[in-house]
Amino acid sequence: MxxxxxxxxxxxxxxxxxxxxxxxxxxxxxxxxxxxxxxxxxxxxxxxxxxxxxxxxxxxxxxxxxxxxxxxxxxxxxxxxxxxxxxxxxxxxxxxxxxxxxxxxxxxxxxxxxxxxxxxxxxxxxxxxxxxxxxxxxxxxxxxxxxxxxxxxxxxxxxxxxxxxxxxxxxxESMIDAVTGVAGCGPAFVYTMIEAMADGGVKQGVPRQMALQFAAQTMLGAAKTVLLTGKHPAVLRDEVCSPGGATIVGVHELEKGNLRATLINAVEKSSQRSAELGKK
Missing domain, CATH: 3.40.50.720 (NAD(P)-binding Rossmann-like Domain)
Incomplete structure (x- = not known):
């Protein structure tokens, strides 16, 4: 080094x-x-x-x-x-x-x-x-x-x-505010998802600390898979979703809850706010 x-x-x-x-x-x-x-x-x-x-x-x-x-x-x-x-x-x-x-x-x-x-x-x-x-x-x-x-x-x-x-x-420089919404603010979005996944585990009977550990490791493993395989997230998601299985049912619930649109909106609003902060 x-x-x-x-x-x-x-x-x-x-x-x-x-x-x-x-x-x-x-x-x-x-x-x-x-x-x-x-x-x-x-x-x-x-x-x-x-x-x-x-x-x-x-x-x-x-x-x-x-x-x-x-x-x-x-x-x-x-x-x-x-x-x-x-x-x-x-x-x-x-x-x-x-x-x-x-x-x-x-x-x-x-x-x-x-x-x-x-x-x-x-x-x-x-x-x-x-x-x-x-x-x-x-x-x-x-x-x-x-x-x-x-x-x-x-x-x-x-x-x-x-x-x-x-x-x-x-x-x-023109790209920095946009990246702020993805990477600068993104950890907070991910922490929210980890907490929510853990809450789901607790609701189903998993002890809190164990649920948090499993949710965080799952997020880490999925992210590393994207980076190391170079595959599109949609392709990797399809590999997890067996026909008629448990995962596709869960993905359907995410779609009904507009998770994808909500995250896009979060990045957009954070990017806009970043630009506003510099003008004040």
């Missing part, structure tokens, strides 16, 4: 940041001492310190002392966060090589360039990403895109980090 020598910073130490940072540390991509994390409440960063990362309640320290800076605040906090950083920023020769990586939903490269234009007068290097929280177990799904100043080497470094935590792929 390749490793990075750069110092990695996280402005905002919440769940998404922790999923990325903890995955990088546990995967051996970076050492804990290479990671610096900031948050408004230092006590909330205890789990980072347990990993061996350095923590601070000053955002500007992350910007000043790291090479690759992940911006992990909520979209509506971007403007005040950037204004605070601008006030305390001390220009240096390192600014030209600094790489800003955003995980903010709906926030365009142009907006990020405008908010952080104080860092490098000749143009800042910015990468926009949309990861998901499954990164914390090494099964994330992330898309990313860079502005015109980002080099191939910069993209390779970000790809190394994100791909080590699951699947990572570079896409046009």
């Amino acid at each position: 390749a490793k990075l020598d750069e110092r990695i910073g996280f402005i905002g130490g919440g769940n998404m940041a922790f999923a990325i940072g903890s995955g990088l540390i546990r995967g051996g991509i970076v050492k804990p001492s290479q990671v610096l994390v900031s948050g408004p409440h230092i006590e909330n960063l205890a789990r980072w310190r347990e990993l061996g990362a350095v923590t601070t309640d000053e955002n500007y320290e992350v910007l000043e002392h790291t090479d690759i800076v992940f911006i992990c605040v909520k979209p509506h906090m971007l403007a005040p966060c950037a204004a605070q950083l601008k006030y305390k920023h001390v220009p240096s020769a390192k600014d030209a090589s600094k790489l800003i990586v955003s995980v903010l939903a709906g926030t365009s490269l142009q907006t990020l360039e405008e908010k952080f234009d104080f860092i490098e007068s000749s143009g800042l290097k910015v990468i926009r990403t949309m990861p998901n929280t499954s990164m914390q177990v090494g099964e994330g799904c992330t898309v990313y895109t860079g502005n015109s100043r980002v080099t191939h080497q910069d993209l390779e470094k970000v790809h190394l980090m994100l791909n080590a935590l699951g699947l990572a792929q570079q896409v046009p």
Whole structure:
């Protein structure tokens, strides 16, 4: 596994940041001492310190002392966060090589360039990403895109980090909000389905913990089958449905409940909301 020598910073130490940072540390991509994390409440960063990362309640320290800076605040906090950083920023020769990586939903490269234009007068290097929280177990799904100043080497470094935590792929910026609805929000949809399947098992007499374990493993196994066989999900579903059997009866109930249309609508609404968040 390749490793990075750069110092990695996280402005905002919440769940998404922790999923990325903890995955990088546990995967051996970076050492804990290479990671610096900031948050408004230092006590909330205890789990980072347990990993061996350095923590601070000053955002500007992350910007000043790291090479690759992940911006992990909520979209509506971007403007005040950037204004605070601008006030305390001390220009240096390192600014030209600094790489800003955003995980903010709906926030365009142009907006990020405008908010952080104080860092490098000749143009800042910015990468926009949309990861998901499954990164914390090494099964994330992330898309990313860079502005015109980002080099191939910069993209390779970000790809190394994100791909080590699951699947990572570079896409046009115009596709990111749509992918947010599938991959960024998708884990919540899947958790809802796992819970519902387990509830069905409990209703039929399976103990709760066992039902949850079986439902989760079944979802994991089905997903892995799609990825490893390359077969269309409809083909795999047909392989499970014996004529007149138990599965086709269950599939019929899913169709009557409009599960397929409901999931399509969920992805559509989440994609639209992602775009709206960046405009506020």
